[in-house]
Amino acid sequence: MTAGRLDIVRLIGKRVLQAILTALGASVLVWAMLSFAPGDPALRILQAQGRADPDPILIAQTRQALGLDRPLPVQYVQWLGHVVRGDLSISYRSGKPVLAELAKRLPATLYLLTTALVIAIIAAVIAALIAVATQGRWPDRLIRLLTQIGASVPSFLVGLLLLQYLVVGAKIGRVLSNGATELVLLPALCLAMLKAANWTQLLRANMLEALGANYALVARARGARKLRVLLRYVLPNAALPFLTALGVSIGALIGGAPIIEEIFTWPGVGHYVLDALSARDFPVVQGFVLLSGLSYVTASLVVDLVNMWVDPRIRQRRAS
Amino acid sequence: MSVTEILNLPHAARIEIAPEAAYGLWQRLWRHSEARIGLIAALLLLLLALGGPLALPYDPDLPDYAVALQPPSRAHWLGTDHTGRDVLARLMDGARRSLGASLLVLTSTFTIGLFVGVVAGMAGGALDNGLMRLVDILMTLPGMVLAIAMIGILGPGFQNLLLALIIADWAYYARLARSYVLTATQRSDAIAARLAGINWLRIMWGHILPGVMTQMAVIATLGLGGMITAISGFSFLGLGVQPPLAEWGSMLVDARFYFPIAPWLLLAPAGLIFASVLAANLIGNALRDVLDPGRD
Numbered sequence: 001m002t003a004g005r006l007d008i009v010r011l012i013g014k015r016v017l018q019a020i021l022t023a024l025g026a027s028v029l030v031w032a033m034l035s036f037a038p039g040d041p042a043l044r045i046l047q048a049q050g051r052a053d054p055d056p057i058l059i060a061q062t063r064q065a066l067g068l069d070r071p072l073p074v075q076y077v078q079w080l081g082h083v084v085r086g087d088l089s090i091s092y093r094s095g096k097p098v099l100a101e102l103a104k105r106l107p108a109t110l111y112l113l114t115t116a117l118v119i120a121i122i123a124a125v126i127a128a129l130i131a132v133a134t135q136g137r138w139p140d141r142l143i144r145l146l147t148q149i150g151a152s153v154p155s156f157l158v159g160l161l162l163l164q165y166l167v168v169g170a171k172i173g174r175v176l177s178n179g180a181t182e183l184v185l186l187p188a189l190c191l192a193m194l195k196a197a198n199w200t201q202l203l204r205a206n207m208l209e210a211l212g213a214n215y216a217l218v219a220r221a222r223g224a225r226k227l228r229v230l231l232r233y234v235l236p237n238a239a240l241p242f243l244t245a246l247g248v249s250i251g252a253l254i255g256g257a258p259i260i261e262e263i264f265t266w267p268g269v270g271h272y273v274l275d276a277l278s279a280r281d282f283p284v285v286q287g288f289v290l291l292s293g294l295s296y297v298t299a300s301l302v303v304d305l306v307n308m309w310v311d312p313r314i315r316q317r318r319a320s
Numbered sequence: 321m322s323v324t325e326i327l328n329l330p331h332a333a334r335i336e337i338a339p340e341a342a343y344g345l346w347q348r349l350w351r352h353s354e355a356r357i358g359l360i361a362a363l364l365l366l367l368l369a370l371g372g373p374l375a376l377p378y379d380p381d382l383p384d385y386a387v388a389l390q391p392p393s394r395a396h397w398l399g400t401d402h403t404g405r406d407v408l409a410r411l412m413d414g415a416r417r418s419l420g421a422s423l424l425v426l427t428s429t430f431t432i433g434l435f436v437g438v439v440a441g442m443a444g445g446a447l448d449n450g451l452m453r454l455v456d457i458l459m460t461l462p463g464m465v466l467a468i469a470m471i472g473i474l475g476p477g478f479q480n481l482l483l484a485l486i487i488a489d490w491a492y493y494a495r496l497a498r499s500y501v502l503t504a505t506q507r508s509d510a511i512a513a514r515l516a517g518i519n520w521l522r523i524m525w526g527h528i529l530p531g532v533m534t535q536m537a538v539i540a541t542l543g544l545g546g547m548i549t550a551i552s553g554f555s556f557l558g559l560g561v562q563p564p565l566a567e568w569g570s571m572l573v574d575a576r577f578y579f580p581i582a583p584w585l586l587l588a589p590a591g592l593i594f595a596s597v598l599a600a601n602l603i604g605n606a607l608r609d610v611l612d613p614g615r616d
Binding site: 025036274280282 | 458
């Protein structure tokens with residue numbers, strides 16, 4: 001028993017190590033982004049601070065102050081050291097630390113993302129259950145049609161139309177949301193729709209596969225009701241590959257949030273980074289990318305660990 | 321759907337395609353009812369993009385304030401915008417940017433990915449290792465976030481947007497091509513050809529590439545919808561096509577403010593974006609069904 005537990009600990013350790021390596025890879029990418037951007041970074045910073053044509057001495061001073069005259073690996077390690085200590089440099093526009101600016105807006109984004117995630121999961125599970133229970137009949141066909149459409153409407157179009165018809169037209173909610181709790185539903189719905197459609201298709205396919213497996217057949221043969229078979233045997237088995245897809249989709253949710261935040265003027269990090277993009281405020285963009293990368297790596301790690309926890313087969317296969 | 325997610329769908333990336341599967345593809349695709357809808361829609365959209373601008377007597381970018389915000393009429397089938405430009409003319413002109421750019425980005429990522437993947441898969445060793453580590457690093461960030469990062473470096477603008485999307489996406493295709501190549505080299509016909517002493521270039525060309533390209537084409541078709549969404553989305557945010565040039569996504573920007581009095585300004589480009597993504601998805605799903613009938 002203890003040997004088995006040790007294996008699991010080693011397995012988890014291996015996965016965590018892998019996540020750290022991935023995060024380091026992402027950090028190289030994020031760092032390279034600023035370092036290899038066209039133009040002299042020192043000049044860029046001075047220009048962004050409002051000096052249109054700074055003199056060469058000032059540029060040289062800035063370069064030295066930023067450590068830009070050192071070899072690239074040294075610069076990376078130096079940069080990483082700052083990042084680990086929470087120093088994500090200073091916004092060109094506001095002159096304030098990027099980390100503080102991002103931290104201020106992060107709760108709104110996390111709130112939006114988790115709401116969207118919950119909506120998408122609940123919708124997908126219910127829709128897939130109905131589709132499988134009524135396979136081939138009209139509810140199944142209707143759900144298939146809806147998921148086809150849902151998978152093809154870009155979320156920002158849903159957002160625009162919801163805003164015009166529901167908010168402006170029917171006066172539900174507010175045009176300018178301030179991140180208030182009750183206003184989260186519309187943007188979360190837009191963000192959730194595409195994922196709900198994809199996941200319904202995925203879960204439906206997985207559940208149909210599980211329904212044909214021996215354990216489902218045996219349960220049916222022993223007289224279990226169809227609903228019980230679906231909930232007790234089919235859904236848990238179908239949920240496993242679904243968990244993997246969930247981990248990957250979190251990246252898409254993070255990437256899709258900015259445009260929805262912009263449309264609904266949701267005061268999150270996505271809205272903030274889009275403004276920074278237009279203003280060419282590099283450190284903010286870099287901070288956002290780093291934050292997204294870390295969240296993505298963490299989310300994948302959590303999903304994998306949950307997967308190991310719920311699926312004894314993975315534990316055994318990997319440990320042996 | 322992004323390419324990463326497609327790869328994680330069950331069986332999607334693992335489509336088994338026999339060398340003869342592409343035979344009679346068009347006929348079989350045409351018999352697939354959903355594919356037929358998609359193909360007809362795609363054809364209409366292409367006609368709109370290619371032939372449209374020749375057929376209409378209006379300049380898509382030239383304002384005519386005398387006829388601003390007119391509802392659909394015989395002279396202006398889809399009405400006019402707030403500066404009196406013909407909406408249909410702008411949609412047709414914009415189609416070349418929205419659809420053309422999506423196809424361009426997709427072809428580029430496909431070609432770069434195929435090339436890198438095939439080279440890595442065939443060469444093996446240090447080259448394979450180096451290329452795949454680069455791919456690994458690029459894949460640590462979600463595609464859209466990487467695209468935002470690249471726009472941050474390159475600055476806003478249509479060409480930069482396309483370049484950013486190519487940089488953000490090629491790695492997935494490279495990873496995919498490599499794994500397909502590795503599987504294909506283990507197939508019995510490839511092994512037999514190698515044992516018969518045929519040189520590797522001919523094995524590559526005759527036994528490996530055809531199957532690999534078909535498999536990748538399915539994934540690319542499924543990725544086209546995401547590309548159309550990304551390009552129109554970034555243009556909507558002002559990070560792509562710059563005014564006064566027409567593009568479906570950027571047409572939505574002004575349309576928002578006039579929606580209560582002129583809803584057609586928003587509904588027309590939105591409808592076309594939806595139709596394009598739907599057509600691409602229908603064709604992509606059908607391709608997968610037709611090429612891999614054993615699935616499901």
